[in-house]
Amino acid sequence: MRHPGTWKVDNGGLWYPADATEPKHPISPRGKTRVSIHMPRWASRITLEITGVRVERLNDCGEADAIAEGIAPELDGWTDYSNPSCQMCLNPVDSYRTLWDSINGAGAWEANAWGWVVEFRRVQR
Structure with missing residues (x-):
């Protein structure tokens, strides 16, 4: 079983475990497995x-920020x-609040x- 965060290298190119496919005809034997942070740029x-980088309080999150976090319409x-199967929120911030609590625990x-x-x-590029 391979670690989900690794990339496989064969000397003829790369393949990515996230793609769930291996090359059908690799050019050469596969090289060693590397964690993605050790792959060349x-x-x-x-x-x-x-x-941009800034620090802010969680509750200062606005509607655009909540949508950017990936909540689902x-x-x-x-x-x-x-x-999720029975209810919906009327605004994005309320939806993000329920997502945050579902990940980090009630009251987070x-x-x-x-x-x-x-x-x-x-x-x-």
Whole structure:
């Protein structure tokens, strides 16, 4: 069983375990397994440039921030992660609150922790 965060190298190119496929006809025997942080930069499939970093309280999250966190739209609202099959939230921040509590435990949103906000853009290569 291979570790999900590893990339496989064969001397003729790369294949990625996340793609769930191996080359049908590798050019040469596969090389050693490397963790992604030890792969050469040219092997990355996406490059991000950090454009901003700030610290803010969790409850200062706005609607655009909540949507950027990846909450799912649901009919005329947003997914309620505390009971996704039966309910929906009317605004993105409420949806994000239910997601946060489902990941970090009941009451985690009310703790209003400090967090890092990292903004980035994708660099086209």
